[in-house]
Amino acid sequence: MNTEQIGDVLVIEMPNRLDAIGVASIESQLSEAVMAHKGKVLVDMSNVNFVASLALRMLLTNLKNVQAQGGDLRLSGLQTQIADIFRKSRFDTLFKIYPDRDAALTGYAE
Amino acid sequence: MNESALSIEVPARWESIEHLLAFVDTIEGQMVLTDDQGYLLRLVVEEIATNIVKYSYDHHTKGAIQLACEQDNGELRVIIRDHGRPFDPRDCPEPDLSDDIEARTVGGLGVFLVREMCDHLSYQHDTQSGWNELVVVKKKA
Numbered sequence: 001m002n003t004e005q006i007g008d009v010l011v012i013e014m015p016n017r018l019d020a021i022g023v024a025s026i027e028s029q030l031s032e033a034v035m036a037h038k039g040k041v042l043v044d045m046s047n048v049n050f051v052a053s054l055a056l057r058m059l060l061t062n063l064k065n066v067q068a069q070g071g072d073l074r075l076s077g078l079q080t081q082i083a084d085i086f087r088k089s090r091f092d093t094l095f096k097i098y099p100d101r102d103a104a105l106t107g108y109a110e
Numbered sequence: 111m112n113e114s115a116l117s118i119e120v121p122a123r124w125e126s127i128e129h130l131l132a133f134v135d136t137i138e139g140q141m142v143l144t145d146d147q148g149y150l151l152r153l154v155v156e157e158i159a160t161n162i163v164k165y166s167y168d169h170h171t172k173g174a175i176q177l178a179c180e181q182d183n184g185e186l187r188v189i190i191r192d193h194g195r196p197f198d199p200r201d202c203p204e205p206d207l208s209d210d211i212e213a214r215t216v217g218g219l220g221v222f223l224v225r226e227m228c229d230h231l232s233y234q235h236d237t238q239s240g241w242n243e244l245v246v247v248k249k250k251a
Contacts, residue, residue, distance in 0.1 A: 020128075020156055055221035057216045060211075085227075
């Protein structure tokens with residue numbers, strides 16, 4: 001899991017597979033990074049080619065936690081199949097989702 | 111006709127999920143799957159096998175999970191079997207799909223995703239042998 005601070009936005013790059021093993025390997029690191037930053041978080045999903053309910057739960061938990069602190073967690077770069085999962089589960093209504101990292105950073109700057 | 115089949119049996123324990131996911135990699139290397147078929151196969155392991163580990167067997171009677179993949183003229187059949195508590199995923203209630211972030215829960219989402227992503231799903235509990243069998247089908251396109 002790579003993290004990078006761009007301006008006031010914490011950008012977190014997800015690994016390619018968010019299956020049970022992928023989630024277990026980043027779950028605590030992700031929540032610690034999000035809780036320490038407290039503000040604007042962008043989760044870059046462009047490498048992700050698999051998500052299941054476990055990964056959706058992890059993202060939602062972090063969204064709730066950071067929103068409770070006045071921040072936000074937005075997503076960028078969903079591959080076709082991932083976007084499909086988000087649509088079917090209606091998770092696309094819970095997150096602000098951008099086509100790519102630049103669009104998300106512009107969105108945060110507005 | 112172009113038929114092939116691969117199968118594995120593992121104990122219904124958390125450590126086995128990793129083996130099953132590695133088995134999915136093997137299948138993807140040996141069968142020509144479409145992107146959607148590969149995704150569904152991984153999803154079945156991730157959601158259904160995990161449910162079997164969590165709910166199917168009680169602590170004293172840890173049993174097995176059998177996973178088989180068959181391909182027939184491009185159609186993928188994923189068969190997952192266990193010997194524990196009967197659970198028909200078709201009876202699983204619709205998950206919470208509300209857009210209220212605070213209230214949103216994610217219970218039942220895994221089974222819902224499997225149902226949504228496949229072309230056909232059937233389930234059978236054999237009262238004689240006690241085996242549960244879930245068959246999930248994904249066509250070529």
